[in-house]
Amino acid sequence: MVKVPKIKLLIENVNFFYNDKQALFDINMSIPDRQVTALIGPSGCGKSTFLRMFNRMNDIILGTRHTGKITMDGLDIYDSKTDVVKLRRDVGMVFQKSNPFPKSIYDNITYGPEIHGQKNKSYLEDIVEHSLKGAALWDEVEDRLHDNAMGLSGGQQQRLCIARALAVEPKVILMDEPASALDPKSTARIEELIGELRKKYTIIIVTHNMQQASRVSDHTAFFYEGALIEFGKTHQIFTNPEKQKTEDYITGRFG
Amino acid sequence: MVKVPKIKLLIENVNFFYNDKQALFDINMSIPDRQVTALIGPSGCGKSTFLRMFNRMNDIILGTRHTGKITMDGLDIYDSKTDVVKLRRDVGMVFQKSNPFPKSIYDNITYGPEIHGQKNKSYLEDIVEHSLKGAALWDEVEDRLHDNAMGLSGGQQQRLCIARALAVEPKVILMDEPASALDPKSTARIEELIGELRKKYTIIIVTHNMQQASRVSDHTAFFYEGALIEFGKTHQIFTNPEKQKTEDYITGRFG
Amino acid sequence: MTAMAKEKLIFNLVRGVTYFVVIVVGYLLFDIFIKGIPTISWSFLTELPRRSGAEGGIYPAIVGTIYLVSGAIIFALPLGMASAIYLSEYASQGRLNRTIRLAIITLAGVPSIVFGLFGLGLFVLFFGFGASILAGSLTLAFMILPTIIVSSEEALQAVPMGLREASLALGATKWQTVYTNVLPYALPGMFTGSILGIGRAAGETAPILLTVAAFFLPRLPKSIFDQVMALPYHLYVLATQHPDTEKVLPMQYGTALVLIVIVVFFNLTAIILRNHYRKKIQW
């Protein structure tokens, strides 16, 4: 029988506002552990906003507020007692535009562990190798770990950002259109990587690219104008959507 | 019998340099009149550079130079006697990121005709309606022509840029990834539009999206590391490429 | 007229206007340089003034100016940079933030002579520092504070948001983020703006007139409660209060030249620093 996956993140009645503008409307959803969940929908529908709620990245934008509740492993992540810093350690994030620090590749990776107090040299070296291997970048940069990360190609930079996120051993990885700025070859590489990572991490990915969503994800959520229209197994969403809107969108009838 | 299309642009032995860095290597190609020619290839292969040679847009980048010859309707566009301003009027361009001027929709369209000396009010009004209709935007903006163009959605802005290019009555339209920043619905809209425009204009389009190239173009040129690897009918390139590299790229084996 | 001819004509006009400014400034600098250079000698730079500035050197005034400027830096730089960090990285849209910004705008608009009055009232009289390096430096510091805050904030804002997000997303605290991923890249820019402000402090007469400057003080200060001589004030007195006009004119030019060299030195350092770091850091 089909194994029922454990729920990692539970979203209940979430609304979100930028000042007076409501960006998310009453979202309810549960995100399964160690699977890939894709968020799709037309531009401006609130995908990024939703994604950034999980590591409370929206906190840093002035004038934002929300109602409702998001729990991770049963703990309310917006509770006043929650340590945001710790939360962000557990919930890694990869951004649309790759944003390595203008430091060496090595320093990029060790930054996270170091700020969390890790000082042991050899341990740090292990982390670097491990993370870069995890992000399928090790072979390409092994012999220039101390070069500046800005010298890497776009696709390499993006994988470095993934490696950097892995280095702090998160449980959840958020990816906001991680491949949209990349060429097809690099994109394929990243997709492959996601396939690897899903064995160990809960992954939530935002994408514009329907083919990509269908290739990499287990579940897909379709957003439209701030509302969650449909959420289900990716296969089912793409072959047999329940809602007319979903079908229209997927077949390209609107965007 | 197959009608042999007239040649609009003829490219002979073209090399291009950014300072000491060569970006194009000995390109030879002929672009047919009133058809859509797609330029494809991995990131950094020189597609944009090549495209920007046709309206001499590279002239404004310091330290660039070229060798070889490009003729339009038999006239050398890089001849010292060529009027660049006139050339750019004949060769319109639409950019990857939509870039309307921060003025009203109306003023965006009339800017081109006005700088070319058109002062007649009613004639300008005609141009505005005509161009916006040509870009399939008229119905959406008809009643707010004097609103600021920055208030339009991304897809609308891009169509406005197309309308703006149409308003100066070019013969050739260059498009550098016109839909890459757009959602699927807007993309479909733009592709439809290209289908319309090809009846009257010679169109050269750069795209990352293989499906798009195959949908919209008559001919496709595949670039790789600054060289033209293969050029031919789109149908043939996508189904039966001559070169191994082309096939590898199209089937996604590298990017 | 063809469009091309018109373009050419207007471009030449604009070029003419620009070079007119350049020539005026060039003339000004050249004039002071040519007339000032014969006065410059080792003794002019290292001796005390004699016969109330008509003879001798300007050593105490050079030292005094350097003390005052250093004092202004010591007070204004940390304060200004901390303010900028707060405004750029920490401030929310609250009333405090708005009030601080309003205050900075106001400070930026305070004429230098008003700073002089204020320094006289607060430091010299109220705090009882007397006319002293402390009072003068603090007055100058307050005068350049808005420049430092505004330019430092710009430098901080120029650091891409992505770096902050990346760091925060890795679980760094705010301060860790600012300290490791914002400050290092903003520092050159922060210093640039600051040094430009400092150049201004070095050349101001009005704020020190009432708070620190002595005209004749044939010894170097021993504490921050001492008065000092200062180049701009020395120049001001030579230019306006000395009967022996012919004789002090070369001294005036010499003093003006030294003052300009000091100010230009600060500005050039700033410009070179900025250009250097702009080239080096690329995102």
Add this chain to the structure above:
Amino acid sequence: MNTWRDKVIYTILVGSASTSIFIVLLIFFFLGKEALPFINDPGFSGLFNLRWIPVSFNKEIFGLIPLITGSVLVTLLATILMIPFGVLGAIYIAEIATGRERSFLKPFIEILAGIPSVVIGFFGLVVLSPIIKDIFGLSTGLTAITGAILLALMAVPTVITVSEDAIQSVPGAYREASLALGANRLQTIFRIIVPAALPGIIAAIMLGMGRVIGETMAVLMVTGNAAKITFNPFDSVRTMTATIAAEMGEVAFGSHHYQALFWVGIFLLIMTFFINLIAQQVLKKYQMR
């Protein structure tokens, strides 16, 4: 541990930032403290007299009006002069100059910003005022226009630097779009780039005006300092800053004259405050784009 350290640092930063508020309050307090007794005796309305005769054996009059008109006249003239030079200079450096020219012009103009105002005033007295006198056939070169020229000279670098930044920050995409439509550079500059940069340019002009109003030493030396109400550029005028700088030293502390000078300071502060406020407002609008 981290949260504790973060809190301490936060407190330090808030404290530092708040000092600006504190300083402004202190400035108003100190100016006000010295100025206030004037309201009771000889009375606030005295400040709106049409003459400024602070030293007299008959009747001292402390009307700020001639000083205000003097400042306004010089400021307006300087603004009118600095706009073409500042804006055209910025356009030239940002859009027309070659790379090498740029790398020379920009620092040069920035150095000008640092020339001490005493030096410029000295230059004005010795070199500029005779020139003005001869060109316009005046009986004296110490006029409002002389001061305005010097002030414009001092403000031009500010205007150029800030406007140039504004022009630079106009997205390159506009430039490309315009050129691609067959516009020449002239059309592109004046029809697309300058309008797009206009808010920034206006802010630059306002900042320049702020500097002009507040400048002390240069005007002190060259405007002739006659306290009369005039709007003739070739007349001598007395500005507010020059009045404070010149009279503060000799005045008897606590006298009416002394108090009146603090009122001049307060009015000056209010004027510059509003100019800067408008500049900020414009700048903000600009950044919203």
Add this chain to the structure above:
Amino acid sequence: SRTGKDQKSSVKYITIKGSDTMVHLASNWAEVYMDKHKDVDISVTGGGSGTGIAALLNGTTDICIASRKIKAKEESLATEKGITPNEIATSRDGIAVVVNPENLINELSIEQIGKIYIGAYTSWQDVGGPDEPIVILSRESSSGTYVFFQKRVMSKKDYSQEAMLMPSTSAIIQSISQDTWAIGYVGLGYGVQAGDKVKMLGVKNDVESPAISPSVASVQDASYGIARPLYFYTNGIPDGATKDFVNFVLSDEGQAIVLEAGYVPIN
């Protein structure tokens, strides 16, 4: 302030503060005095007579230099603070009335000069010259000279509104040498130093009396009508180093320096 502090150290400090007119004279005195008394340090600061008197009242200066007498308002403030200003006349300053050398006028009566400055005469024609407007130059209203001139020459009437107030004597000389039809007044020393850049007018005490040229001699014997004393103010009768310095200033040697600096010794 240095006053009273550092008593333990062997060096004695004297601070002098006040009139800008007198700073260079005072610093010349200080320089010569310090050469002879290595154990004394003297600082001289300008800022104006008002600043100097305020400093005396605040106890932040030992000697206030002033080009005017202390005012009633200041005297009452002094009493409040328990300070007794002690006035010492140190030298005299003759005020020369100067015009451009091209101006053919050579002498004027005090009354004529006064009428020019109050704005009653606006053309040189009014005093026997060509029909050219008179450009009136004056020192700043803050300067002691301004007040003195008003009192001595202008019968205490107000200055003409057209009068241009120059920040400094040098500025007046500079302008006079450039403007053919300007008139101004400057300290005798400045007038002498300016050489042929300006012309010093002879002054008639009244219409009948002969014109007297300004000079050290004519100021000293009081035949030249426009001259004023320059003062030291101390808190009470000076003692210690200050007393010694004041004595030096009043000595022949001190008065020789006065002459050298362009002022007139006090007999």
